[in-house]
Amino acid sequence: MLLQKLTNFLVAFGPIGLLLMAFIDSAGLPVAGGLDALLIFLAVKNPRDAWMYAAICVAGSTVGNIALYFTARRGGRRFLERSATPGRAQRFRVWFQRFGMVTVFIPALLPVPMPLKLFVISAGALRSSFLVFLMAILLARIPRYFGEAWLGVKLGEGSSVFLRHHAWDFVIAAVVLFILLYLLVLVNERWRMQRKRHRTAGDLR
Numbered sequence: 001m002l003l004q005k006l007t008n009f010l011v012a013f014g015p016i017g018l019l020l021m022a023f024i025d026s027a028g029l030p031v032a033g034g035l036d037a038l039l040i041f042l043a044v045k046n047p048r049d050a051w052m053y054a055a056i057c058v059a060g061s062t063v064g065n066i067a068l069y070f071t072a073r074r075g076g077r078r079f080l081e082r083s084a085t086p087g088r089a090q091r092f093r094v095w096f097q098r099f100g101m102v103t104v105f106i107p108a109l110l111p112v113p114m115p116l117k118l119f120v121i122s123a124g125a126l127r128s129s130f131l132v133f134l135m136a137i138l139l140a141r142i143p144r145y146f147g148e149a150w151l152g153v154k155l156g157e158g159s160s161v162f163l164r165h166h167a168w169d170f171v172i173a174a175v176v177l178f179i180l181l182y183l184l185v186l187v188n189e190r191w192r193m194q195r196k197r198h199r200t201a202g203d204l205r
Contacts, residue, residue, distance in 0.1 A: 015056055018042070022060025027067050028117055035061075036111050036148055043152025054149035058141045065108075065120055065137050072124030096122035101136040106177060108140035 013020070018038070025035045039057050043050035096103050096119060104123055107116040123133050 015052065018053060019056050019060040022057045023064040023067075026061040026064030028064075034111075036144075039145060039148050040152040043149045044156050047153045050149040050153050051146070054145040057145040058138075061141050061145070062134075062137055066134070068117065068120050069124040069130070069133060072121040073127060075125070096126060096128075101128070101132055104133065105136045105140050108137055109144050109177075111144075 021038070022035055035057060039053055042053045046053075101123070103119040104116065107119065120133075
């Protein structure tokens with residue numbers, strides 16, 4: 001109820017309210033009704049301003065994720081432990097150490113049931129490269145929010161129906177994308193290992 005009141009309050013402030021909502025949602029506090037649904041709704045109601053709304057969501061979400069990243073980076077692993085149960089926190093650390101920024105990119109790109117917040121916290125707590133983290137967020141958020149704005153403009157009131165009917169398509173797309181990116185990670189790891197072995201062999205000579 002409180003989150004719904006906060007959402008309604010921010011919506012009343014127009015673009016500034018949307019910017020604050022995007023920031024709050026990505027900084028760790030979920031927005032009632034979902035930012036994606038609100039962006040599509042605004043794009044349907046005001047097609048001329050759809051791209052502005054998308055840019056606002058990208059900016060607010062990026063700053064919110066950066067804030068969460070640096071908060072976790074300062075707090076270290078204790079921040080991650082407080083954000084999840086001990087067993088779950090350990091699993092997120094293992095996942096992140098294994099898959100890296102893929103775990104941030106996929107849920108940031110697609111509205112799938114993956115806890116982006118805890119992966120962002122993992123990135124900060126484990127002191128991952130900020131530039132790589134920022135690139136992952138931007139490469140995910142730009143097509144996501146601009147795609148939703150385009151959907152709202154093109155399909156109008158049918159946008160929400162389209163998303164409901166294709167929910168599993170997004171999940172499948174996320175799985176396929178995850179597999180492809182994971183394979184790229186494996187190829188990169190093997191390439192780096194081979195280079196390291198060649199260097200070691202060269203030093204021994």
